[in-house]
Amino acid sequence: MGLRSSEKPTKKHKKGLWSPEEDQRLKDYILQYGISCWSSVPLIAGLQRNGKSCRLRWINYLRPGLKRGMFSTQEEKLILTLHQTLGNKWSQIAKHLPGRTDNEIKNYWHSYLKKRASISRDAEATYTEPKFADISNTEENDFLVNQRNTSFESGEQVQSHESFLPKLAFADWLPISNNVGQNGLINYQLTSEKTGFDCTAEKQDEFLNGFGYINEAGSSSSSDKFCEDGGDDLRKGMLDSPFRFKDQSALGSDFIDFSAGDMLYSGYYYMSNSGIYS
DNA sequence: AACAGGTTCAACCGCGAGTTC
DNA sequence: TGAACTCGCGGTTGAACCTGT
Structure with a gap:
């Protein structure tokens, strides 16, 4: 089988390690437009890579929620x-x-x-x-x-399980860290501290939607949600502000409770490699 | 210090499956 | 229906790094 037109190596397509600038371009692109068609990503993002390379970089390195370091x-x-x-x-x-x-x-x-x-x-x-x-x-x-x-x-x-849990989504992008509560689940609260950022339950839902929320039926892809209207301002606001998760000990109606893994979820949301689930 | 061999890990490659037109 | 296209997977590669001599 020959290479598809979109995958054919051309002079334009750069190979090898990604530079921080390229990473930033890809991040910026996905934050702004979401993931719809990888082949169009390099064109719009101004990257001299093929779509396949962009996808791989995102999945293996830039994607939020990735855990780094030693395996427990x-x-x-x-x-x-x-x-x-x-x-x-x-x-x-x-x-x-x-x-x-x-x-x-x-x-x-x-x-x-x-x-x-x-x-x-x-x-x-x-x-x-x-x-x-x-x-x-x-x-x-x-x-x-x-x-x-x-x-x-x-x-x-807790220490050993902490290593079992991934960093929360955007932990690398935002000043947040894993915190394991008394119940052993990592609990986070979206706060509007210092920002005046509206942090209602609806906004929190928007936040999740914007970054790959998948409903129970699994019918909605991250790209669908990424491209929904109304999420852009929230996403930009996130990046421009110290908006972050805050440890919490008790769950309230306005809280989002993340945990990791398909076996360990709190009943609100849980996160896997492919997205955040309810 | 310099070299060789081993290890790690990001990235590439080729292919099959699924989707679109 | 089938060609073109996209996506995702598993195998492989090779540069960077580590370790021993």
Whole structure:
């Protein structure tokens, strides 16, 4: 199969590492227009990249909610477990690890976990130990999930779970950080501190809508919401102001409660690699 | 200090699936 | 119906970095 016209390498298309200026251009573009058609992104954003490269950069590096840094032991276990079941389905595995990209997991597997899994298999040849197998229906998986939930409920081992949770959306763009509440969930409050920014529940909904809210039926893509009218001012306001999330200990009607992962959600919203869900 | 070999990770490539016209 | 196009995935590459000698 030949390359499509939009993907054909041309003199115009730059390759290699992205510069901070290019990153900024891409961010600015997506904040302003949202994600609709990647092939048109470089044209409008003034980038000398192809759409595919822009998409990859956004998904693997610029996308809000990405978690950076070392994988926690829980994440390692989960990857090993999932890999046994799913094989090299990195995107499927990534869905279970909020804030991690398939590329990141794939790299981590090839550079570290593959060896560990191999060593582990060798060890199992001489010593039979309960191992993580079918994540869809196993006691081992229940153990993992329960271990997480129990700790969350008790509020213990917050540090270890903190590493399990992704940074909140825009943590890299805004002066916010993860805070784990007593219930083990990361709770944030949108505040209008110092800005006079209207921070009603409606505005908070707009905020979520603007950055990839997906309804329960999953019928609305991030691009749809990005392109909705009325969100631009809010988005610009966010970037221009110290508008941010603030830790909260008790949920109120005007609060948005984020948590991470499809297994760990508070009932209001939860965030995965693909968006923020209700 | 200099070099070689190993490791990491961002980015590229090719392909299949889905969508549009 | 099928060609053209877009998207997303998994495999691979290669530059940068690390480590040992």
